[in-house]
Amino acid sequence: MSDPIVRFLGRVLALFAPRPRGRHRLEGIARALIPPPPPRFTERLDGHASPVVRPYVLTPGERRAQRERRRALYLATLGIDTGPRHIHGVPVPVAAR
Template structure:
């Protein structure tokens, strides 16, 4: 199977690449040399309990609530309603 693949690729390359012309052209195309590499063998069993499964994209209840409040504030801002924070950088902000 590997020989067939190599021969197919060599044939396709001979069609796609231009043939050299002139004095310095290649006389005989050297055969392709390919030594197959054996696939890696896994000897040890992976332990699923050894690594901690952490999914940082999972949010807790408090983060969900804050995210929902921010999204609601952004949506209402597009409509023209300001529901921003009461304090910005420790300074109380009056509602207009």
């Protein structure tokens, strides 16, 4: 138990937890239940090894499609159904939209 937080919590639990009587002691149980601390990350990260990627940047076509979807959702809240112009590659007539 080299981690100071784990040692502190162990001492606090030892003060406030009731001590069992008999042959079984709390210390043995507490040591078995507390997992060892994870190993520390010691390597330095190389910033030039990974490319700078911004997945939230959209192409103009993706931005246009997103704007059309948002506009269709907004108009749907007003009761106006814009609908798709093509379903499975087949043009949809205006009366069906």
